Amino acid sequence: MSRNLSVAVIGAGRMGVDHIQRLARRTHGAEVSAVVDIDPARAAAAAAGVPGAAALTDIRAALEDPRTDAVLIATPGFLHEDALHAALARDIPILCEKPLTPDSVSAWRVLQAEEKLGRKRIQVGFMRRYDAEYAHLAELIRSGELGELLMLHHQHRNPATPPGFSNEMLINDSVVHEFDAVRFFSAEEITSVRVRTGKTTRNAPAGMNDPQQVLMETTSGVLADVEIYVNAQYGYEVGTQAVFEQGVVRIGNHAGPYLSARGRWGGTVLPGFAERFSAAYDREIQSWVDAALQGDIGGPSAWDGYAAAACCEAGVEAQKTGRTVAVELHEKPLLYQS
Numbered sequence: 001m002s003r004n005l006s007v008a009v010i011g012a013g014r015m016g017v018d019h020i021q022r023l024a025r026r027t028h029g030a031e032v033s034a035v036v037d038i039d040p041a042r043a044a045a046a047a048a049g050v051p052g053a054a055a056l057t058d059i060r061a062a063l064e065d066p067r068t069d070a071v072l073i074a075t076p077g078f079l080h081e082d083a084l085h086a087a088l089a090r091d092i093p094i095l096c097e098k099p100l101t102p103d104s105v106s107a108w109r110v111l112q113a114e115e116k117l118g119r120k121r122i123q124v125g126f127m128r129r130y131d132a133e134y135a136h137l138a139e140l141i142r143s144g145e146l147g148e149l150l151m152l153h154h155q156h157r158n159p160a161t162p163p164g165f166s167n168e169m170l171i172n173d174s175v176v177h178e179f180d181a182v183r184f185f186s187a188e189e190i191t192s193v194r195v196r197t198g199k200t201t202r203n204a205p206a207g208m209n210d211p212q213q214v215l216m217e218t219t220s221g222v223l224a225d226v227e228i229y230v231n232a233q234y235g236y237e238v239g240t241q242a243v244f245e246q247g248v249v250r251i252g253n254h255a256g257p258y259l260s261a262r263g264r265w266g267g268t269v270l271p272g273f274a275e276r277f278s279a280a281y282d283r284e285i286q287s288w289v290d291a292a293l294q295g296d297i298g299g300p301s302a303w304d305g306y307a308a309a310a311c312c313e314a315g316v317e318a319q320k321t322g323r324t325v326a327v328e329l330h331e332k333p334l335l336y337q338s
């Protein structure tokens with residue numbers, strides 16, 4: 001395809017608007033042809049100032065338009081399945097924000113629909129894989145330079161939760177990224193999950209345990225833990241310490257620059273994920289567009305979305321029961337083995 005990839009963006013909320021700006025202003029080879037939101041005012045506001053972008057309220061109208069080459073889904077997770085099936089029926093490239101779907105049964109249905117097409121059409125929005133430090137750590141692991149990877153310690157801190165955020169969302173909305181990160185770094189599946197709750201911050205909404213510790217193990221026995229703390233108040237921090245046979249690698253948390261001034265030294269804590277992962281989102285979308293123009297996908301697949309959904313399910317059960325819960329996965333279809 002020599003012309004730009006015409007993308008219909010479904011959902012013009014926080015992430016949708018961010019991706020529309022990215023596609024329209026910072027991505028090569030793409031343009032936004034439609035913005036779809038159930039709320040017409042949101043669709044119109046997001047499409048305003050984007051040349052050629054139609055404001056629509058129904059995904060079907062975007063998919064019926066022959067100009068639509070690809071879709072980016074940024075509606076809430078519980079709406080992803082319908083949008084995915086509709087876009088798969090058009091056999092066009094899809095970037096679906098995380099989660100692929102909220103549970104492993106619906107994720108498997110999506111994966112089977114894609115398998116029938118005989119090619120990968122869906123990329124899942126696990127953008128951390130595109131963060132420069134994440135990519136560097138993955139390269140170090142693959143190179144074997146420091147020996148075998150043995151353990152991963154993660155911290156994931158958000159300043160505060162939006163209204164309605166629950167214990168389950170802490171796993172499904174937040175730790176879903178670490179499930180993907182552990183699978184990405186270890187290049188293995190996660191076999192079990194355990195969740196520990198302890199003393200809770202007074203800043204958490206009633207009924208929520210915050211922080212929590214999520215413990216997991218991979219096929220070869222790599223142990224990983226996550227401190228998930230979603231009302232940490234002071235800012236947004238995401239970091240990992242990877243322990244190898246011959247060394248330790250730290251990424252995230254305290255990236256510079258460090259300032260020495262006014263009798264103090266130090267850096268800045270970023271306010272949220274949009275700032276922390278801004279460059280990663282840019283790379284993620286560029287990689288998807290580049291691959292889509294070649295009829296491929298550029299990153300995490302529907303299998304990765306399905307496996308993460310299965311981990312989340314195990315995580316929520318572990319959270320409720322206090323038990324170590326096994327992650328159950330179907331056999332990996334051939335399509336996803338390379």
Ligand SMILES: NC(=O)C1=CN([C@@H]2O[C@H](COP(=O)(O)OP(=O)(O)OC[C@H]3O[C@@H](n4cnc5c(N)ncnc54)[C@H](O)[C@@H]3O)[C@@H](O)[C@H]2O)C=CC1
Binds near residue numbers: 038
């Ligand atoms: N990769 C990342 O770091 C992040 C990913 N996300 C993911 O992005 C997705 C969207 O999240 P947010 O932008 O925070 O949500 P949001 O609530 O800000 O926006 C969702 C939008 O979808 C619209 N919508 C609802 N039903 C619709 C329908 N049937 N058709 C079309 N539009 C509809 C809503 O009116 C709203 O404008 C979620 O899957 C979320 O998990 C969210 C935050 C960060």
Ligand SMILES: O=C1[C@@H](O)[C@H](O)[C@@H](O)[C@H](O)[C@H]1O
Binds near residue numbers: 158173174175177273
């Ligand atoms: O996906 C995201 C949010 O939905 C989630 O609530 C945050 O915890 C994550 O850090 C962010 O990347």
